[in-house]
Amino acid sequence: MDMKHLFEWIEKRQHAIKTWMIPILAMLVASVYLLVYATGGIKFVYSHSMYLPILIAGFVFGIKGGIVTALVGGLALGPFMPIEVATGEQQLAINWLYRSGFFLLFGILSGLAADSATSYITHLQWLSLHDSSTELPNRKALLDRLTPNSLLIVISLENVMELKSTLGFSVIDEAVRQLAARFLKMDMGKAIFRIETRQLAVLLFLKDTEDKDVALRTLISASREPILYNGISIHVDSRMGVTEIGENVFEPPERYLQEAEAALTIAEEKLQDSFPYSPEIMAATTENLVTLGELKKAIEHCELSLHYQPKVRIADGMVCGAEALMRWTHPTRGNIPPGMFIPRAEQSTLIQLITEFALKQAMEQIVVWERYGIRIPIAVNISTRNLLQPDFSDFIAKLIDQYGIRAELLELEVTEGSLMVDIEQTVAEMMKLAGLKIIMSVDDFGTGYSSLQYLHKLPISFIKIDQSFVSRSPADRGAAGILEVAVDLAHKIGIKAIAEGVEDEKVYTFLHSIGCDMAQGYAITHPLAPDAFKSWYERCNGVYMCSES
Structure with a gap:
């Protein structure tokens, strides 16, 4: 039994131990008295045996118990015990009082030590169950x-x-x-x-x-x-x-x-x-943690890839860009949708690894497509953490040099909400990126915080109007009105508007009627793997024709 369990055992049985110890101590005092008397009196060394019950009493009952037992022991070996039993010679009062004083001192010291230890243990027990700053239970x-x-x-x-x-x-x-x-x-x-x-x-x-x-x-x-x-x-x-x-x-x-x-x-x-x-919360949380735990390994084992969705100029159908969208093919779980890992990764340091992977893949694709005459910018989504990362623009510049691409063929999309986290740092970093001739755009426009007061400060070329407004137009007059206002606002500050989530040709036609510059969505094509995108691009000669336009 270790010390912790010993103390726990003693604490649980304190009352029983003290109850049994009273007759035991009485017997010990009586035994010492009989021992001293039987061995011939107080003049012999056996009188020191009285310290044993005094110390035990102090440890068990504290300072009060030590004092009481010391006084009883002092009296037992005092006036009632002769110096020598054979001759009947009695002690001087000063002798047994002096001895009793030592008994009392030992009783007090042992009781004080026991009381201090008990007090300290009680304090430790209290600390184990309470917050020391507020004294609240923990x-x-x-x-x-x-x-x-x-x-x-x-x-x-x-x-x-x-x-x-x-x-x-x-x-x-x-x-x-x-x-x-x-x-x-x-x-x-x-x-x-x-x-x-x-x-x-x-x-x-x-x-x-x-x-x-x-x-x-x-x-x-x-x-x-x-x-x-x-x-x-x-x-x-x-x-x-x-x-x-x-x-x-x-x-x-x-x-x-x-x-x-x-x-x-x-x-x-x-x-x-x-x-x-609800039980669903724990299941989802567990799945998120497992997914994040496997994400770094997924990058190392090439389980992640990029698909590309074209951006089309509405006026003439010209394909003038593509957005890189992350895909994860898990060896046992199959395809894991981006919505299951990207939002959670954005709240962790893993987003930096994902962004680095996406940037490198996109730049490699720019190099490959240029060989086939496909010279369109590829847009990569970056997060708040990326913009707040020290020297992020320098990192991008090094990658551009490493892959030998033209900076204007790289577009970085920043969500509207992320701009508001640290607007000064964000603007400063975006200015550096724009200075490299990288295209900058604001994604999910209209869904985040109010960025209108900062919009004119941002070195952006496009705003991407969120699909929640696009998909409801033109049937929803409110959504259609917001679309018109957003397009008009973009044009008045000298930038272009892109509508994302264009699901059918009626929406495409409506966007054309309000002067929206570009469109992206399933009405044009779903995101394609690199080779499939190349085939689609070559098949339509880089021009999308809407049957209703």
């Missing part, structure tokens, strides 16, 4: 407390980095402390825990579903109230993940916390105040 305490018929809510503070960088680390502790105090004041059965630096957990013991809904709304409302820090009112953003613990608890406690945190992740992604757990 993650381990929550796992120990999970019970059937309860609602577990994990609350995450979202603007932690902003708060810490502005007001210091202590503001997070204070925010957690005030939110916990606020939740505890509410009239509902609950317990509050701090499970991570920026996360709280609330365990509600409510049986009625309606009561749970009310409690959740109350928590959301309370979390929106500002906190007070150094006399300043501060807003704290928060999201909540929710899971129910049913009547029969079959899973380990960690599983329920995992469910709540998985729901929290969805709430953060969807920008919702709260989100309830």
